[in-house]
Amino acid sequence: MNYIVLLVFSLGVSAVDCAGLHSLQYDIELVSFYNHDVPQYSITAYIDGLKYGRYDSDTRRGQVLLPSMIIPSLSTHAKHLLMQIKFAQRQEAIEKHKMEFVMGFLNKTFGNRDFHVYQRRFACKLNEDGTIGGYEEIAYNGKEVMVQDKERVVYVPATQEALIMTQQWNQHYDYAKINKLYMENDCIQHMKMYLPYVSTDLERKVLPKVKISSLELDRGKKLHCWVYGFYPRDVEVKWIKNGRDEIYSEESAEILPNPDGTYQIRVSVEVTPEEGATYSCHVDHSSLEKILVFPFESKYRRMIHITIPITAVFFVALLALGMLTIRTRRNNG
Structure with a gap:
C-alpha cells in the first residue's frame, strides 16, 4: 500500500x-x-x-x-x-x-x-x-x-x-x-x-538527532543524512561539498511524523568521490543556536585515522623495548 x-x-x-x-x-x-x-x-x-x-x-x-x-x-x-x-x-x-x-x-x-x-x-x-x-x-x-x-x-x-x-x-x-x-x-x-x-x-522545542550513513554504488556513493526526533516540524537539511557547495538531491525528502509527536526526515544524495573532497550534512532548526554540521567520513579515511595512532603506539613500544634491551645488556656487561 x-x-x-x-x-x-x-x-x-x-x-x-x-x-x-x-x-x-x-x-x-x-x-x-x-x-x-x-x-x-x-x-x-x-x-x-x-x-x-x-x-x-x-x-x-x-x-x-x-x-x-x-x-x-x-x-x-x-x-x-x-x-x-x-x-x-x-x-x-x-x-x-x-x-x-x-x-x-x-x-x-x-x-x-x-x-x-x-x-x-x-x-x-x-x-x-x-x-x-x-x-x-x-x-x-x-x-x-x-x-x-x-x-x-x-x-x-x-x-x-x-x-x-x-x-x-x-x-x-x-x-x-x-x-x-x-x-x-x-x-x-x-x-x-x-x-x-x-x-x-x-x-515547545526538541533538538534534532542526526545519523550519517552511506551506500556503495557502481558509479559512486549514496550519502544518507537521517534527522529525527525534532520539534517543531520546520527544518532545513542539506548536503554540502567542500564546505560551500550545496549538493541537490533528485529524491524528494518528506518530513514525516513520529508516534511521540516529533518529526523525522532523510535527505540522500549521490556523489562521485573525488580526491580531497569533503561532504557534510548541515541541519538548521529553531531549537538550535547555530547550524549543526555533520561530516561524512569514508571507510578509507576512517582507516587512516585509526591506523596512524596504532602505528605510532607500536613504534613507541618498539623504541622502548629496544632501549630496555640495550640497557639490560650494559648492566649485564
Whole structure:
C-alpha cells in the first residue's frame, strides 16, 4: 500500500509554509473504495502546522491529538468540538459527491476497481498586520487539479486537462462563495479559540538527532543524512561539498511524523568521490543556536585515522623495548 501513502502525502502536510502569524488548516482525503489500510474518508486538522485533531469514517468519531486540547466535556470549547465532529459526518456525503464529479471527468479511461484518491486542502491564516488570507486546493491522484481564486470567487484549473471540468464545477456548485465566507469568518474565529489551548505546544522545542550513513554504488556513493526526533516540524537539511557547495538531491525528502509527536526526515544524495573532497550534512532548526554540521567520513579515511595512532603506539613500544634491551645488556656487561 505504499502507493496509497505516496498519494495521500503528495501535497505535503503543513500550512506553516504560507507566510502569516497563525494558520488553521484542514486536509480532507477520500479514496475510491474501502480497504483495510486507510479509512475511506478522513479529515486531519492543523494549527500553525501542529496536528491537533483527526476524524475518519471508520470510527465516525473525532480524535484529539494534543493533551492540551482535552478539556472538561461541559465547557464551551468541548461543545464546539462536538459540533465540528457532526459537521465532519455531514461533510462526508458532500465530499463523496465531489469526488464522483471529478472522477467523471478525469477517470474515463480507468476501470471501476482502480484505486483513486481525492484530496482537498483548506486553510485560513491571520497575518502579522491583522489582514486575513487563506487558500483552497483540490487534488486527484496526487496531482493538483483546481484552486480557489479568492479575488474572482471562482475555482480555476491547475492543469489544461481540468479546464472543462472546472468550468462545469463553477456552473453547478457555489462552493467558492461559501468557502470564502467560511475562510474569512468561522475559520479565523476557530483559530483564535484554539490558540490559547495549544500555545505551550507551539512553543515547545526538541533538538534534532542526526545519523550519517552511506551506500556503495557502481558509479559512486549514496550519502544518507537521517534527522529525527525534532520539534517543531520546520527544518532545513542539506548536503554540502567542500564546505560551500550545496549538493541537490533528485529524491524528494518528506518530513514525516513520529508516534511521540516529533518529526523525522532523510535527505540522500549521490556523489562521485573525488580526491580531497569533503561532504557534510548541515541541519538548521529553531531549537538550535547555530547550524549543526555533520561530516561524512569514508571507510578509507576512517582507516587512516585509526591506523596512524596504532602505528605510532607500536613504534613507541618498539623504541622502548629496544632501549630496555640495550640497557639490560650494559648492566649485564
